[in-house]
Amino acid sequence: MSITATTALPRNRARRLPEQVLRLGIVVLLIVVITVLGCLVSDRFGTLNNFLNVYEQSTDLALVALGQTLTILTGGIDLSVGSMISLLSVLTSGIINSNGDLVLPVCAGIIVLGMVIGLINGIAIVMLRVHPLIVTLGTGAVLQGLALLYTMAPAGGVPDGFDFLAYGRIADISVGATIVLLVYLLASFLMRRTATGRNIYAIGDDRHAAVLLGLPVKRLTMLVYTLSGLLCAMTAIYLVARFGSGQPYAGANYTLASVTPVVVGGTMLSGGRGGVIGTLLGAYLIALLNDFLNFLHVSTEIQLVVQGLIIMLAVSAYREGKRG
Amino acid sequence: MLSVSGIRKAFPGVQALAGVKLEVKAGEIHALVGENGAGKSTLTRIIAGVESPDEGEIRLGEAVVQWHGPAQAKAAGIHVIYQEFVLFPHLTVAENIFLGRMPRNRLGLLDHAQAERRSREILDRLGVSIDVRQQVRLLTVADQQMVEIAKAMIDTPKVLILDEPTAVIAGREVELLFTRLRRLREAGVAIIYISHRLDEIFALCDRLTVIKDGQWIATQPVAGMTRDTLITMMVGRDLAHLFPPHEQPPPAQPDVVLQAQDIHVGRRVLGCSLELHAGIITGLAGMVGSGRSELAMAIFGGLPMERGTVTIAGRSFRTITPGQAISLGIGFVTEDRKGQGLAMLQPIGANISAASLETVRRGVMRDGRREWQIAEEDIASYQIACRGPGTLVSTMSGGNQQKVLIARWARACHRVLILDEPTRGVDVGARAEIYRIMRGLAARGIAILMISSELPEVVGMSDRVYVMREGSITGILEKDEITEEAVVDLATHDRQAA
Amino acid sequence: QSQPATPAGYQGAPRTELFNPALTTCIRDTSKYKKAPPYTIGFSNAGLGDSWRVVALDELKQGAEDHKDVIKKLIITDAGHDDAKQVSDVQDLASQGVDLMIVSANTEKALDPIVTRVMRQGIPVIMLDRRISSDHFVTYINASDPMMGRLWAQWIVEKLHGKGNVVLLGGQAGSSPSENRMNPAKEIFAQYPGIHILDTVYSDWSPVKGKQVMQAVIAKYGHKIDAVWSAHGLQVPGSIEAFVEAGFKPGEIPMHTTADVNGPLLEAIKYKVPMLEISDPPSQYRTAIDVALKVLSGAAVPCTYTVNSQISVTPGDETPSIKSDVPFDSLGLPDKPSNYLVTNDLGPTYDPTTAHTQYPH
Amino acid sequence: MKVDAIPQVRSLVTKSGRGSKPRLSDSIARYAIYIFLVLLLILSGIAAPSFLSQQNLSNLVLQTVPLAIVVIGQAIVIMTGGLDLSVASVMATAAVAGTCFAGGVGAVIEILVVSLFIGGATGLVNGLLVAKRQVSPFLATLASMIVLQGLRFAWTKGAPSGGLPPILRVVGSGTWHGIPVNLAVLAVLAVAACFIVHFTLLGRRFMITGGNQVTARLLGYPVDRIIIGSYVASGLLAAIAGVVLGGYAEIVDNQVGRGFELDSIVAAVIGGVALSGGRGTIPGALAGAAVLMLAANAVLLLGLPIQFQIVLKGVVIVLAAACYVRR
């Protein structure tokens, strides 16, 4: 037992590159391992068609997790994503109600609404000075209640062709997933090359220092939760396209699930360390894992055990001094 | 240039500032002095817009200003180097220097290359060589302080406030800093300089303002003041001897209590040996970054040693844990009180008893009354400014936190007490008390190892001195050999080269 | 009060109408799906988690085992009650090249687009126990949720002679089985002005939660409660417990409705609770395999298979519309746990925790 | 060293009394959760008269106890700087294990042994992951939650079934002269936890570890063991809570304890336990649990629909947490 294990004492210098390589390396390694195993299990696993399916299936998780990555990078977390997606998805299909003319205005409105809800989260966190985990759990409950107030059953529907967002493919490549990929590349670029991006890292690294430095800590905190809301809205619209309607519990699973790709992708829950590309790879890994488990032909319960163990394996590869 | 008046600020339970005033002209270096907890840092934070005053007025030039957040103050040309580091451990040096005002290219995107180039230039001008692409957490504390200073050098501020900037640097770096500050003064910058090292104030500053208990006491030109008048103003009494004399001469043939042999720790400590004697204060001097803290940490068991043995009271250890060290009667006042010393969200009482919990045991219970009583005793004897044993450590001033830490270990050790920079950030009054405590402990037969970067302290307190340079011990000085020159000689490159 | 159970003397509402007010006959031509064996069949399950779904899955596996000769492979996926995962599962099954897919949809609407797509790809889909909202499938095998809801409601109305206070004890708010049973029931109640719905509460299908919410309801209304309409049997023991603990003596506890599981049946007898049990037989899962083989052989099939639900009422509590198919006292199994399924066709030796099937996979 | 060996440095000047009286707002923040609890009690009593009936209060206690037991463990983990998301899974697994022993009084011992083993083992794995591998607590416990759920499914083949022996029914839902029996279980556990956390040396070590782990290591505290210990404690308490909750209703199923993982965290935090570790009290956390349950019960009695129940829960969480705003 040594103190060094938990402090930032300088051991060896210039570990900048290796650290990032390690971070993404583990996800990539796991992806490779599962691919190899999958090919051993079934000859259909290794087909291009299957990988294109997995690519498409990563879309929703990748979308929510992007917003989650931002909140986690600032040292927070957004546990209202699930309820927010539920509410926004019932509203989307409920208001559109299969009327083609309403698609664009409603989607625009939902995106704005998502940002407003996210902003409210951000304001509550900044004003109340309560840990985001608690605030967003609270607002999450409120949003879930509102979703059920709006409807207890799947609501409304969407016109034909709307499902192109979710199932559309050009040259066999999922359009939705590709848009998400592009969003990620853009986000990664912005996070590195804009002041806002660097400031988000700084806040998570040392919030107090960020305040002293005069960084717009409050504004940025509100911004990341607003962005998380925006991405929830996009996820909700995507799910409506994929499900053909909105469900009052459509998002329930995403609350905790959205955290997994973030962390598996090497972003530390204590904030300030990590990156969005890791999250994207994390989402791919999880989609691939689900697919692999389906090919494995073992019973559900064994699948759960395997899934948990793989998460444990992945996360125990990262050390995180601080709590999260 | 900058003047504040009638500033009042209350924290829950504490009136930190009770009507302070301060006036700084352009092109002067103005010292702000006062005891620990006098309110210097609070005033700094108010001027910088981090906290808003309950009452009072800030004028910048002619205009009355009111900040809503630090960004505004910054935009108005006020730059502050805070007592605590404002650094982001996982960002690079260059990013840290430029954060909040990164250079951009034509597309409005950050220009990392330019930031790195300019950071390198600034650091060169400050005379330190630091890899600007490194994460700041990998730097030594001294280098981190230089990065902190570099941040103030990007563009010329109107007002520059430095809150104990030399607490973790010494020697050449201090000189370089002073040179820069004098140059800024010539450029017409108004500089507020806060320090507990009085020599620095006499060497650098033009005028000074003394505050005490949150109130303005005096503003005077430095020229014409003496050390003693300054101390009297600050503390409200004479301090005849900063370094108390021996009450009785140290033992001539003292017992060896602790022996460290050929200690290796990474690339920082390369085979150091030392002996500590009962009743003797042993100084461990050296340049910042010479590896003194690592050596002490390894002896205490806080860092794993790759090679070497530690012998305490006849028992030899190749590996040792803090638990073992403590049970053998070793105490360790760490230099980084926030990161390695105190539990900030716990009250004073809990922090003091933390290392000697057995003394507040009653049966299976913790004796809360005894703990409280002990804390009250220490608060009185160390003059810790607080509301009582229940005060949260996080709400206390830096110097008072240091006293809490010393109080903890003074109670816990009975053979050896290691003090790493024991008076860092501590005011003269308290400093004298800490020195007397050290003497008292030594008189009771405790061996003391004092790591210090302050030469007067090393010379004034030590009975023996080890000097370290770049991970090795370069010399041992006994009694009369201990002079500032001798220590500097052993500690610096020049001699080796000669 | 109770009528002799002679068919000639049946005076209740027409049962067919209660079963399905919009009944039409429809036959589906499946010749285009005709294929030579052996077959690979995919089953996308919504999820496990309660005893009903476990037994049902065992029935399905048993069905596959019985037809090992023609079924080369049965691939089962489990979505863990997650729509997004089930959509992916269906996609994966399609890309694994199954000849036919059986889907038990987690939610009606969410699975609609993907099942529609799979059908369009030319893979026949059979909906099992939970359908999709459109009719883009070959056939739907089920016991009717609305029918159960209506029959329960009708029984309560008749027992109360059109006057009394009812508490609705749902499953999970917003979940389709719960809503699909509760809404038709409300329609029935709405026809009788003398019936008051005191409260609608949700149990999340759990006896624990069921007990918690019913305790609160009892604290509020006490003996004013005349009947508890419950959307399933899982939460009923919690409810009855709550009444017992509130000091209701045997014979004082209001009537309850239930389905499928053992516990409520035993408690009904122990505490003299009037009770109507309507089962949702899991054997429909075995039927699904038979129907699948029919489809793959190109035989015409009906658009829906509604399996017959077995009805049983505590002795003396039959009403004009509701008569027992089997004696109530013969149904409960005193040595079996509370959530043990009383209606299954796997035989007396079947034990869900040790069941083992040699289905082809 | 002996305490009196400290050199007494008498001050020449007496410190000017700059300490002002503790402000009212401080005290309000400190006792916020209790004030909140009392207010909620009064409001509920006014809004729904049946709320204050002896029967309802007794029900309320019966229902709160399992959550309260979990919250004790959760609070301890949070105080030492962690988080435990696996509690609900432990509860269900422990309760399910209990159903394997139908029978008389003797079975109680067996059930306790088995379920405590499950809770303890899960806690141990969590603790080892967090302390030795430095995995973030959120993830370590999330992963063990999933694994445990898988194992439970594998063991029960997807649908646990069965009841607990009658004696546990008494513990879970019995009353004695109108006083719930499980309150006694809670009382014993709460007093023990309170004693350990607030009145022993060990408790102090827990707090310091939670407040500053590096310091705790330098103080020679067995930090790893303390962290592991907190997770084991949480696992054991969750197991007990699982059995008690199992005994509350008749059937044990996969739903036992569902939602408790987040509810217990919320309860602890609105009860004043700092998520950053090193701060909080057991009684506060218990009051937090009571507030949560009370709010749910009040809504039911008011006859508001389920949606409002969920909304109100959220509002209560945010409001209660907001009471801890520190200046």
Ligand SMILES: Nc1ncnc2c1ncn2[C@@H]1O[C@H](COP(=O)(O)OP(=O)(O)OP(=O)(O)O)[C@@H](O)[C@H]1O
């Ligand atoms: N956030 C806070 N909450 C409560 N009290 C505070 C807070 N910050 C400072 N104080 C109190 O205000 C007083 C002034 O503190 P300040 O840090 O300004 O002193 P200082 O002069 O900088 O001392 P030092 O020389 O030790 O750094 C102290 O009594 C301190 O305990």
Ligand SMILES: Nc1ncnc2c1ncn2[C@@H]1O[C@H](COP(=O)(O)OP(=O)(O)OP(=O)(O)O)[C@@H](O)[C@H]1O
């Ligand atoms: N990057 C860092 N992060 C955290 N702590 C550091 C860092 N660098 C150094 N330290 C701390 O500062 C101490 C000082 O290390 P340094 O190499 O400067 O040796 P030193 O001779 O002890 O100098 P000092 O005069 O600061 O005591 C280290 O023991 C460590 O505790």
Ligand SMILES: [Mg+2]
């Ligand atoms: Mg200060």
Ligand SMILES: [Mg+2]
């Ligand atoms: Mg040092």
